[in-house]
Amino acid sequence: MSLKKEMTIAIVLGLILGGVVALMFTRLPQQLLGINSAEISPTPNPTQPPLPSPFLSEEALTIEVVFPEDQALTHEEKMTVSGKTKPGASVVVTSPTDEMVTNAKDDGTFSAEITLSEGANELFITGFINGSEAEKIIVVNYLPNES
Numbered sequence: 001m002s003l004k005k006e007m008t009i010a011i012v013l014g015l016i017l018g019g020v021v022a023l024m025f026t027r028l029p030q031q032l033l034g035i036n037s038a039e040i041s042p043t044p045n046p047t048q049p050p051l052p053s054p055f056l057s058e059e060a061l062t063i064e065v066v067f068p069e070d071q072a073l074t075h076e077e078k079m080t081v082s083g084k085t086k087p088g089a090s091v092v093v094t095s096p097t098d099e100m101v102t103n104a105k106d107d108g109t110f111s112a113e114i115t116l117s118e119g120a121n122e123l124f125i126t127g128f129i130n131g132s133e134a135e136k137i138i139v140v141n142y143l144p145n146e147s
Helices: 003-033
Strands: 064-067 072-074 078-084 090-094 099-103 109-115 119-129 132-142
Touching (some): 078 119
Antiparallel strands (some): 090 099, 090 119
């Protein structure tokens, strides 16, 4: 017999033997333990209700920036940022050079004066209340008047 025939026979026998062993490992435990493969389900019990998430609530905190609009252009170094959120929420307004903290009034409105740097200013307006957080990011462009 030639070496090629012997290798081919060895490979075929190896594949057959491997298949038989794999079949034994998958079927034998089921037969020994009496487990029906139809009874095994990878999905959870569909009758179990989903658990509520501690992070989502019906009254999730939102924040709305009323002024200034995104991509606004101003010639003033100081600007008042105003908006609306939940009453009593703490609001932090951050620019590249300044940071102001304020609280929303009883009607949910807030305002904070912030100092801008020349050029584009990315403003982060973040509200916090009872462990909830909401954030808006706007860009205000400051171009000083040339005298």
